[in-house]
Amino acid sequence: MKVGLFFGSFNPIHVGHLIIANTVRGYTKLDQVWFVVSPQNPFKSSKSLLSDVDRLRMVELAIEDNFDLRVSNVEFSMPKPSYTVDTLAYLKDRYPQHHFTLILGSDNLRHFHKWKNYQEILSQHGIIIYPRPDYEKDKIREEIKNHPAIRMVNAPLMDISATFIRDCIKKDISIKYLVHDRVEEYISAKKFYL
Incomplete structure (x- = not known):
């Protein structure tokens, strides 16, 4: 199975994430897209992150009616x-039976x-790139910009953060x-981000 891996904090997951995942899956003929909820991005501060479990739950709620999208907590038990x-x-x-490809924003x-x-x-894996606002191709190293394992896909330009x-x-x-409505209800019930 061809699986696209969409890494992120998802703090919270929003419609931009869902639209990108679904569009990329369709354009690339991936069988599934897995949202990999990251406990800590090495380039970001972890101060404002909700708990791993709450962010995972919000992704579950957002995608529960789409069988082509999955969520993974694989990084929760890995070194941080x-x-x-x-x-x-x-x-x-x-999962040796799967081929994994990264899904990344152009930024x-x-x-x-x-x-x-x-x-x-x-x-080993390759990368599928979707457009992001303020993407400047000229600031990317030649070895990356023209690499055969990097595929650019047409997707809506989502400026939601x-x-x-x-x-x-x-x-x-x-x-x-x-x-997603279920995510909004969860955030409201838990009084997150106030």
């Missing part, structure tokens, strides 16, 4: 901070050469249509 190359190696060992290409063992990710959603909640502004 977690690195993509290590997660890929673990998944490859655990990640600018610093991809700084990722741990990025050459191994390219040679979890930061914006958290800010709306703090200001008592509705987040309806920014997140």
